[in-house]
Amino acid sequence: MKKSTTTIAILFAASMAAPAAISAGGYGAAGCGLGAIVFGSKPGMIQVLAATTNATFYSQTFGITTGTSECGGGVVKVQAEQKVYAYNNFGQLQKEIAQGRGERLQTLAYLMGCDAKAVDAFGAAAQKNYSAIFSDKSVDSDAMLERVRSAVQSDAAVASQCSAL
Template sequence: MLRFGIPFFILQLTIVSLFLVSVTRTVSAEPYGMAGCGLGSMVSVWKNDIGQVLAATTNVSLSSQTFGITSGTSNCTTDGIVRADRAQEVFVTYNEEPLELETTRGTGERIRAIASLLGCPTHSYELGKLMKEKHSYIFEPTKDEESKVRSKIILSRLKAKIAENPELKQACIY
């Protein structure tokens, strides 16, 4: 798996955060001009040609239009709602290796991020502790190593362990 470093992780976390915003509220689609939907249509304050150029540049540089069309966010549909479990799955898919590494320590940015995605950001310490204790089960190798399927399995195992923990079961909305 490629390692892109902290700046790439920040970009991923920003995208996942935008994902979460769409989970908690409906984004109303407004006419967005020739640049199309995507993050650029949401952050551009100018509705003139300059605004359209900035919107298109933002969409292309962050691939937000493709992401928005696929997920139904960023003004790309009128409903703008993405299921939380899909956001969790996307996060695990793109952060599987570093999340597994942080899990061996029981702490880290990705553990805090997954705690937020699971609805219990104030319990990231407890989640990290649980993930460290159950690391071998959560990240147990599977027969089918395809990342899409593996991320679902990892997430399913993590949620099963959260359900067994009285404190996290109450705190997390997963």
């Protein structure tokens, strides 16, 4: 009996220490969300309260999607950055897509989560689909962005290296 109690105590202590050692991102073992804002990254049982708070208010899921609640950049935030970038650089992007290379096209590839090895292939995929991307004269930056995204997604090798399409 005494041996099993000692074993349980050791396992409990180890389980409480392990999450504190692996937590990162400025929040504790419970992860990002309202719990991270309220309770911070303090180790120990407080993380149970943080996790309960996250689960009760669904703040972690919302935070990951939107990039709020200490959760960094979310899908909505990334797509908004892509839209603003495409709008502000529309004319130059049209020229660079025609060439299949250029500084602004490279930046668009990075905004779409492409790693450094995929940037040239991203440009080539966009260039190959230039006529589909700019199929009519009334195409705007939003349509261009969606068509570039579709063109890159249709190339499985490139799409696998771009995480924010």
